[in-house]
Amino acid sequence: AQRVTQPEKLLSVFKGAPVELKCNYSYSGSPELFWYVQYSRQRLQLLLRHISRESIKGFTADLNKGETSFHLKKPFAQEEDSAMYYCALRVRSGNTPLVFGKGTRLSVIA
Amino acid sequence: DAGVIQSPRHEVTEMGQEVTLRCKPISGHDYLFWYRQTMMRGLELLIYFNNNVPIDDSGMPEDRFSAKMPNASFSTLKIQPSEPRDSAVYFCASSLLLGVAFFGQGTRLTVV
Numbered sequence: 001a002q003r004v005t006q007p008e009k010l011l012s013v014f015k016g017a018p019v020e021l022k023c024n025y026s027y028s029g030s031p032e033l034f035w036y037v038q039y040s041r042q043r044l045q046l047l048l049r050h051i052s053r054e055s056i057k058g059f060t061a062d063l064n065k066g067e068t069s070f071h072l073k074k075p076f077a078q079e080e081d082s083a084m085y086y087c088a089l090r091v092r093s094g095n096t097p098l099v100f101g102k103g104t105r106l107s108v109i110a
Numbered sequence: 111d112a113g114v115i116q117s118p119r120h121e122v123t124e125m126g127q128e129v130t131l132r133c134k135p136i137s138g139h140d141y142l143f144w145y146r147q148t149m150m151r152g153l154e155l156l157i158y159f160n161n162n163v164p165i166d167d168s169g170m171p172e173d174r175f176s177a178k179m180p181n182a183s184f185s186t187l188k189i190q191p192s193e194p195r196d197s198a199v200y201f202c203a204s205s206l207l208l209g210v211a212f213f214g215q216g217t218r219l220t221v222v
Contacts, residue, residue, distance in 0.1 A: 036213075042215070043113075043201075043213045043214060043215045043216065044153075044201065044213040045213070046210050046211075046212075086152070086153060090208065096208070097141070097155060097158050097208065098143075100145075100152060100153040101152065102151065
């Protein structure tokens with residue numbers, strides 16, 4: 001079975017500091033990885049997906065199959081980045097829905 | 111499209127009462143998911159439908175939980191009888207062909 005692990009429940013950083021939200025997964029096949037974000041009192045929304053290889057709001061994430069990781073990074077955190085971040089995995093070639101990690105709450109301190 | 115619409119946004123009920131949560135997916139989406147969000151467990155998939163047919167309900171915690179999708183534009187999640195440990199935020203999401211999932215704003219359920 002697929003599993004997503006986000007080891008940090010809470011991450012606090014100062015404004016302007018680099019941010020790395022960790023995500024590890026367990027799946028032996030070819031996964032599709034996502035990061036979802038939930039700002040205060042808003043719905044979950046897609047932040048980025050690994051197949052797009054894009055930077056959204058300054059965030060990037062690289063799929064590392066050797067380490068089975070998909071860490072989310074941003075070089076300079078902003079206060080508006082404070083939110084709940086969820087890493088999610090989907091089997092690319094199957095009829096299975098997203099499996100989410102437990103989430104990491106990012107708090108950016110001014 | 112207004113996105114996935116859930117109602118009510120907030121529900122407070124007494125233990126033992128029946129609770130019904132509602133969801134309208136994005137028009138044209140063929141998958142619908144119900145998730146439960148808690149501090150302890152994060153986001154848990156309860157059940158999902160494909161073309162109105164339940165595909166996997168193994169995440170439904172107990173027989174007290176049931177979900178239906180009578181047509182492509184409406185789904186309900188029912189808890190009967192409700193218990194305090196059911197207190198959580200319940201999200202509905204929909205997608206096309208198991209692509210990117212779009213979430214509703216959630217229903218915050220409090221059972222006292």
